[in-house]
Amino acid sequence: MKKLLFASLVSLISLLAVGQNNEEAQIKKIFDAALSHGQSYEMLEHLTTQIGPRLSGSPGAAAAVEWSREVMTAYGFDSVWLQPVMVPHWVRGKKEVGRIVNSKKQGNIDVNICALGGSIGTGNGGISAQIVEVKNFEELKQLGTKNVQGKIVYFSRPMDPTHIDTFDAYSGASNQRGSGAAEAAKYGAVAAVVRSMGSNIEEYPHTGGMRYADGVTKIPGVAISTAHGDLLSSLLKEDKELRLYIETHSQILEDVPSFNVVGELRGTENPEDIIVVGGHLDSWDLAQGAHDDGAGCVQSIEVLRIFKEIGYKPKRSIRAVMFMNEENGLRGGTKYAELAKVNKEKHIGAIESDRGGFTPRGFTMSATDKVKKKVRGWAPMLAPYGLTDFSKDGGGADIGPLGPQGVALFGFLPDSQRYFNYHHTEEDTFDKVDKRELELGAASMAALTYLIDQDGLK
Amino acid sequence: MKKLLFASLVSLISLLAVGQNNEEAQIKKIFDAALSHGQSYEMLEHLTTQIGPRLSGSPGAAAAVEWSREVMTAYGFDSVWLQPVMVPHWVRGKKEVGRIVNSKKQGNIDVNICALGGSIGTGNGGISAQIVEVKNFEELKQLGTKNVQGKIVYFSRPMDPTHIDTFDAYSGASNQRGSGAAEAAKYGAVAAVVRSMGSNIEEYPHTGGMRYADGVTKIPGVAISTAHGDLLSSLLKEDKELRLYIETHSQILEDVPSFNVVGELRGTENPEDIIVVGGHLDSWDLAQGAHDDGAGCVQSIEVLRIFKEIGYKPKRSIRAVMFMNEENGLRGGTKYAELAKVNKEKHIGAIESDRGGFTPRGFTMSATDKVKKKVRGWAPMLAPYGLTDFSKDGGGADIGPLGPQGVALFGFLPDSQRYFNYHHTEEDTFDKVDKRELELGAASMAALTYLIDQDGLK
Numbered sequence: 001m002k003k004l005l006f007a008s009l010v011s012l013i014s015l016l017a018v019g020q021n022n023e024e025a026q027i028k029k030i031f032d033a034a035l036s037h038g039q040s041y042e043m044l045e046h047l048t049t050q051i052g053p054r055l056s057g058s059p060g061a062a063a064a065v066e067w068s069r070e071v072m073t074a075y076g077f078d079s080v081w082l083q084p085v086m087v088p089h090w091v092r093g094k095k096e097v098g099r100i101v102n103s104k105k106q107g108n109i110d111v112n113i114c115a116l117g118g119s120i121g122t123g124n125g126g127i128s129a130q131i132v133e134v135k136n137f138e139e140l141k142q143l144g145t146k147n148v149q150g151k152i153v154y155f156s157r158p159m160d161p162t163h164i165d166t167f168d169a170y171s172g173a174s175n176q177r178g179s180g181a182a183e184a185a186k187y188g189a190v191a192a193v194v195r196s197m198g199s200n201i202e203e204y205p206h207t208g209g210m211r212y213a214d215g216v217t218k219i220p221g222v223a224i225s226t227a228h229g230d231l232l233s234s235l236l237k238e239d240k241e242l243r244l245y246i247e248t249h250s251q252i253l254e255d256v257p258s259f260n261v262v263g264e265l266r267g268t269e270n271p272e273d274i275i276v277v278g279g280h281l282d283s284w285d286l287a288q289g290a291h292d293d294g295a296g297c298v299q300s301i302e303v304l305r306i307f308k309e310i311g312y313k314p315k316r317s318i319r320a321v322m323f324m325n326e327e328n329g330l331r332g333g334t335k336y337a338e339l340a341k342v343n344k345e346k347h348i349g350a351i352e353s354d355r356g357g358f359t360p361r362g363f364t365m366s367a368t369d370k371v372k373k374k375v376r377g378w379a380p381m382l383a384p385y386g387l388t389d390f391s392k393d394g395g396g397a398d399i400g401p402l403g404p405q406g407v408a409l410f411g412f413l414p415d416s417q418r419y420f421n422y423h424h425t426e427e428d429t430f431d432k433v434d435k436r437e438l439e440l441g442a443a444s445m446a447a448l449t450y451l452i453d454q455d456g457l458k
Numbered sequence: 459m460k461k462l463l464f465a466s467l468v469s470l471i472s473l474l475a476v477g478q479n480n481e482e483a484q485i486k487k488i489f490d491a492a493l494s495h496g497q498s499y500e501m502l503e504h505l506t507t508q509i510g511p512r513l514s515g516s517p518g519a520a521a522a523v524e525w526s527r528e529v530m531t532a533y534g535f536d537s538v539w540l541q542p543v544m545v546p547h548w549v550r551g552k553k554e555v556g557r558i559v560n561s562k563k564q565g566n567i568d569v570n571i572c573a574l575g576g577s578i579g580t581g582n583g584g585i586s587a588q589i590v591e592v593k594n595f596e597e598l599k600q601l602g603t604k605n606v607q608g609k610i611v612y613f614s615r616p617m618d619p620t621h622i623d624t625f626d627a628y629s630g631a632s633n634q635r636g637s638g639a640a641e642a643a644k645y646g647a648v649a650a651v652v653r654s655m656g657s658n659i660e661e662y663p664h665t666g667g668m669r670y671a672d673g674v675t676k677i678p679g680v681a682i683s684t685a686h687g688d689l690l691s692s693l694l695k696e697d698k699e700l701r702l703y704i705e706t707h708s709q710i711l712e713d714v715p716s717f718n719v720v721g722e723l724r725g726t727e728n729p730e731d732i733i734v735v736g737g738h739l740d741s742w743d744l745a746q747g748a749h750d751d752g753a754g755c756v757q758s759i760e761v762l763r764i765f766k767e768i769g770y771k772p773k774r775s776i777r778a779v780m781f782m783n784e785e786n787g788l789r790g791g792t793k794y795a796e797l798a799k800v801n802k803e804k805h806i807g808a809i810e811s812d813r814g815g816f817t818p819r820g821f822t823m824s825a826t827d828k829v830k831k832k833v834r835g836w837a838p839m840l841a842p843y844g845l846t847d848f849s850k851d852g853g854g855a856d857i858g859p860l861g862p863q864g865v866a867l868f869g870f871l872p873d874s875q876r877y878f879n880y881h882h883t884e885e886d887t888f889d890k891v892d893k894r895e896l897e898l899g900a901a902s903m904a905a906l907t908y909l910i911d912q913d914g915l916k
Contacts, residue, residue, distance in 0.1 A: 031620065031622070035619040035620050036620055162494060164489070164843055164844065166894070200893055200894075361844075386622065386819075417817050435658055436657060436875045437875050440875070
């Protein structure tokens with residue numbers, strides 16, 4: 001009996017070892033396919049240089065929807081479909097004008113500004129007013145209506161360069177962009193100017209979403225380039241009466257119909273179990289949206305394409321989802337989760353790539369401790385590919401709405417150093433993406449998808 | 459007695475803990491200084507865009523020597539001096555001509571080639587001959603003199619894209635460049651063409667060093683761009699008689715005098731103990747040498763500058779060494795080690811940065827197991843900065859000659875994905891370097907230098 005037990009144990013250990021060897025071999029196949037004859041880079045070139053900017057409601061967004069459907073159909077995925085969703089329709093209009101007026105030292109100085117997404121415009125008359133600079137909402141509150149009324153508030157807190165992860169620096173500064181106008185309006189400001197959310201000193205401004213608060217007057221919100229923002233600060237030091245002229249033509253139009261685009265490989269054993277890999281198809285209007293988030297879209301399509309190329313037939317159903325409207329509404333992600341609930345779909349995991357197409361470092365996780373432990377158990381198989389960081393919390397904006405349904409969420413975590421050079425700017429172009437870095441990201445997502453498919457998350 | 463022992467133990471543990479906390483705080487100071495008001499990026503901009511290419515013996519190399527001395531003197535390092543060294547003087551001469559002659563499909567086709575460093579030229583008459591393609595020296599040997607005599611040998615083995623570390627892919631292909639001409643000459647070839655050592659399909663060729671073998675005829679060696687190399691291969695498939703014309707004007711001139719440049723902060727407690735941080739000042743003539751190895755030079759200077767900025771007075775003497783002639787002779791590194799021996803200097807460790815100014819991943823080590831273990835013990839203090847890989851062997855070319863003197867050698871290990879996009883080409887320019895990535899590298903080197911200075915390597 002003991003002998004039998006021992007023999008069984010040996011068999012079991014051998015089986016586990018063989019299983020692990022198979023998994024390692026399969027992961028190597030995935031990386032080899034991505035790096036030897038991957039398609040993500042060519043897909044991204046088309047999406048960014050042939051289609052270009054893809055703000056929700058724009059012709060580019062519509063073209064991207066059709067393109068995604070065509071590409072996934074051409075790759076022969078089992079099903080490809082659209083999920084209708086109504087999206088906000090904000091338009092920038094004519095190029096903005098920003099001008100420091102009649103400064104003591106240098107007279108009029110043109111500065112590079114752009115309207116923030118969701119902002120009303122100033123109209124043709126523009127707004128000219130004295131500037132008051134603050135670093136945060138507390139300073140604004142201290143100044144109060146007395147000092148702010150009728151002025152333009154300049155929020156100048158930079159991203160803290162001493163954070164190693166640039167997303168931490170972004171988090172520490174971005175409330176100025178999101179809520180600056182709403183906060184400034186409380187004290188009677190006529191407009192809000194925000195120092196761009198960029199890691200460096202640059203000439204171009206970074207756009208991005210902002211929100212108005214209920215019951216507070218809507219005032220225009222704009223971003224100023226970091227270089228011109230610093231100039232503004234230095235001039236203000238010597239001239240407290242300094243005035244700024246801004247002219248923006250943005251408008252909030254009626255919602256319009258758009259779509260999430262979904263491609264699926266049907267599971268061979270448990271087709272009702274669904275694993276999502278996704279990115280968002282929309283981008284800001286100033287950008288080609290190469291890193292944000294063309295990269296995530298083509299990487300997600302590439303995951304399914306690689307599985308087909310290497311002949312891997314997933315046990316569970318794998319979906320590549322191109323979410324619409326992450327940038328200014330999250331309507332696509334919300335709709336996807338809503339439909340998953342209505343249709344009683346059983347999602348077991350979702351992976352989003354929305355931190356750029358840079359060298360992989362790991363995955364963030366928003367999941368139970370048990371799931372996290374299981375995934376960390378796979379780490380030794382992923383470490384040879386540079387995937388070593390499984391320590392951070394978080395999933396992704398678009399997959400976030402699936403969280404309350406108990407779905408384990410994963411965020412692809414690439415190197416963060418260059419992301420905020422380009423984020424939401426005219427510089428987020430195809431040439432800023434490195435082919436191997438992009439391909440490694442796609443393979444990383446495929447490897448995690450494969451492991452979840454093989455072993456589950458129980 | 460037991461109580462006393464226990465109390466002592468507690469004190470000791472507290473002291474150790476305080477020590478570690480101090481070290482962590484000091485490392486944070488180093489990174490904060492590099493990221494908040496680092497100077498490496500500005501230094502690199504000058505070195506690459508104002509001085510530019512710096513091949514040994516060129517005016518650029520001479521200018522770089524003077525510039526390094528001036529910069530380190532201006533930063534107020536305790537001593538700055540030059541170490542004279544004779545270096546090879548190879549010149550490219552007039553731009554090369556490469557032409558596929560009278561191909562069946564497309565007639566004459568101009569192709570982008572460049573002479574390899576150290577190669578003789580063809581002279582004005584050029585060389586026109588039939589091409590024979592091989593993947594490696596074994597295939598060449600199989601073909602033998604019968605099939606090779608009078609022909610141009612094309613070595614076409616690409617860098618294997620499935621290696622995750624691109625340096626592994628480089629190692630697997632670069633013997634074609636280094637020894638291809640010498641090997642081909644053994645079988646009577648008239649010239650050797652090598653597919654460029656690049657990760658991608660590009661229009662520009664990658665130069666690099668080659669060596670002749672004693673007693674074998676010297677024949678010209680050139681690199682062809684990966685794009686044109688692949689074209690050559692595809693045309694050869696249908697036309698075995700295909701001919702290539704190459705014309706190169708490179709020359710090997712007499713050795714000339716040059717210098718290593720050394721800056722030092724004198725140790726306050728053990729000044730006779732020396733720790734080196736270094737890079738190589740020379741670059742190939744086609745390149746600004748931004749990643750290879752302007753980055754390593756400015757990072758090394760930055761290590762000492764940061765120490766001064768944060769008021770850290772090293773116990774041991776810290777030297778920033780700009781080595782001359784890594785690319786085609788290693789004379790500077792050899793001379794430095796020679797002088798160290800002659801002058802009975804006691805080097806305890808040397809760190810080289812020569813893998814580009816990319817995001818830090820860790821350090822390679824060429825040291826005793828005891829030293830490796832000690833350094834790995836510091837890993838938890840370095841991990842928050844992305845320094846997690848201490849697994850690879852190796853130091854650096856320039857510090858290599860110190861190895862036989864028992865000096866522990868360390869190679870700064872950044873992310874490798876983009877290095878071979880630029881290596882030894884006209885694309886290795888300042889704009890390919892990211893500010894934060896460069897700064898993080900400088901801080902990483904400073905952190906390791908600091909730990910070695912504090913704790914030693916015993």
